[in-house]
Amino acid sequence: MIIAERKPLEQILAMLSPDQKIAVLGCGTCVTVCMAGGQKEAEELAALINIYRKKEKQPGSAEAFTIERQCEFEFIDQVAERLKSYDLILSLACGVGVQTMVERMPELLVIPGLNTKSMGYPVAQGVWVERCLGCGDCVLELTQGICPITRCAKSLLNGPCGGSAEGKCEIGKEVDCAWHLIHDRLARLGRLAILAAVQPPKDWSSSHHGGPRTIVREDVKIDRGE
Amino acid sequence: MIAGSKLEKVIAGGHFAVTGELGPPKSADLTQLRHHAEAMRRHVEAYNLTDNQTAIVRTSSIACGAVLIQMGLEPVIQMTVRDRNRICLQSDLLGAVALGAKNVLCLSGDHQKFGNEPAAKGVFDIDSMQLIKALKDMRDAGKFIGGEALEHPLEKVFIGAVENPFADPFAYRVDRLEKKINAGANFIQTQCIFDLERFKKWMELVRERGLHKRVAILGGVTPIKSLGAARYMKNNVSGITIPDELIARLQGAENKKAEGLKICIETIQQLKEIEGVAGVHIMAIAWEEVVPEIVERAGLYPRPPV
Numbered sequence A: 001m002i003i004a005e006r007k008p009l010e011q012i013l014a015m016l017s018p019d020q021k022i023a024v025l026g027c028g029t030c031v032t033v034c035m036a037g038g039q040k041e042a043e044e045l046a047a048l049i050n051i052y053r054k055k056e057k058q059p060g061s062a063e064a065f066t067i068e069r070q071c072e073f074e075f076i077d078q079v080a081e082r083l084k085s086y087d088l089i090l091s092l093a094c095g096v097g098v099q100t101m102v103e104r105m106p107e108l109l110v111i112p113g114l115n116t117k118s119m120g121y122p123v124a125q126g127v128w129v130e131r132c133l134g135c136g137d138c139v140l141e142l143t144q145g146i147c148p149i150t151r152c153a154k155s156l157l158n159g160p161c162g163g164s165a166e167g168k169c170e171i172g173k174e175v176d177c178a179w180h181l182i183h184d185r186l187a188r189l190g191r192l193a194i195l196a197a198v199q200p201p202k203d204w205s206s207s208h209h210g211g212p213r214t215i216v217r218e219d220v221k222i223d224r225g226e
Numbered sequence B: 001m002i003a004g005s006k007l008e009k010v011i012a013g014g015h016f017a018v019t020g021e022l023g024p025p026k027s028a029d030l031t032q033l034r035h036h037a038e039a040m041r042r043h044v045e046a047y048n049l050t051d052n053q054t055a056i057v058r059t060s061s062i063a064c065g066a067v068l069i070q071m072g073l074e075p076v077i078q079m080t081v082r083d084r085n086r087i088c089l090q091s092d093l094l095g096a097v098a099l100g101a102k103n104v105l106c107l108s109g110d111h112q113k114f115g116n117e118p119a120a121k122g123v124f125d126i127d128s129m130q131l132i133k134a135l136k137d138m139r140d141a142g143k144f145i146g147g148e149a150l151e152h153p154l155e156k157v158f159i160g161a162v163e164n165p166f167a168d169p170f171a172y173r174v175d176r177l178e179k180k181i182n183a184g185a186n187f188i189q190t191q192c193i194f195d196l197e198r199f200k201k202w203m204e205l206v207r208e209r210g211l212h213k214r215v216a217i218l219g220g221v222t223p224i225k226s227l228g229a230a231r232y233m234k235n236n237v238s239g240i241t242i243p244d245e246l247i248a249r250l251q252g253a254e255n256k257k258a259e260g261l262k263i264c265i266e267t268i269q270q271l272k273e274i275e276g277v278a279g280v281h282i283m284a285i286a287w288e289e290v291v292p293e294i295v296e297r298a299g300l301y302p303r304p305p306v
């Protein structure tokens, strides 16, 4: 899923004008699960903004509500009229949600309340780890399920660098060396020989270096008939 | 003979090769660099020029290499994949060769987090293995990574790579060496050797596979200047291991500098005895003036004429 984290409150307050009527809009999917932008977090943030406004004697107000997904027109349309009644939408969706809102309703002012961090999963209560960079050309078959593009600090494709020590990455003892993990896993599976081949340079054009990526599937497009 | 560099000739002649290392400054004033280069002129075959070492902005290794060539000296141009994509790396190799460089050394590069621009974007478009292969293909097949042909054949270059016998997983370190040889490495410089036992163990595995016959291995050494420097390297420099006995030996010594020097010289003498070690790479960064003394006391002077 997509993992995000709320921006610091001071940074959010600095983006607001004193008299704006604000909707703090939560998103019911990924960011609810990672406890950054669901209904609960939206309510909390709206309350913090209102407390601040009261203290600063500002006239504006903040209200919280949540839609199932900000990244689909269908759900935005359901609350279109309500959204129009605010001066500003403080979106607690990921970057995709913010942009989908703007594309669907260009008349709205939408600002992000979160920093979108990564694609990953909760490894323990309160701990989320990144596992996929969305490079567009998956290599997990080569490394048997451990991504070197995402998890190696240098995105190496040909084994561990000289900074790998005792299973940890050179960038810090709290970070596992991805290639050490891959090496151990392949050894356990008896497939270390895979590492002997020199992997060619990666084609990054399938990653974000090629501009925004679009998938078009004729098989699932709605045929409007000619 | 591949490139006919002085370094290659000394190795091919069966002599124990000696390379030094110069760190370009954080300015465009190369007075000191020239001075250090001049001081070891008769003691080393070639000089590594580090490429923004530890991710700190410095004069480029190619520019400094060109200055050395003007002085009649031979550079080993270090190239990391941290700061340049494949377009720039290949272009810079052409530039380095055009300026007369005959040795290049391919590295990953220390992570940008450690340097003076920690907010920089690390490039890592290709890795060091792929860089070795790319340079070999440019040199031998006249082709760029993308498949296009060079307009003219490339002057030959002697391709170097690094290996760190002290990094983990240990078992993979010999595999990795073999992979680098297969990718096209002609010579190898190792990370600083303080743990000779581990180095010897690594060399045993290297010999078992006959890899020392396919590539020239230069053992890396660094003279330790003080106890603080040793402790710092032990705890903070990624990829370096310093055994506790060595720290204790320095601790017990009255004159730390003299002891550090002695340890370095003894290490070289031991390296000379290890089958398959083709030379030594002396990294005396911030202590360059001591290199001639090390070379002389290690019994490596005068250097063979080539």
Ligand code: SF4
Residues within 6 Å of the ligand: A151, A152, A153, A154, A155, A156, A159, A160, A161, A162, A163, A164, A165, A168, A169, A170, A171, A176, A177, A178, A179, A180
């Ligand atoms: S230590 Fe491991 S994870 Fe870190 S950069 Fe090197 S190979 Fe990648």
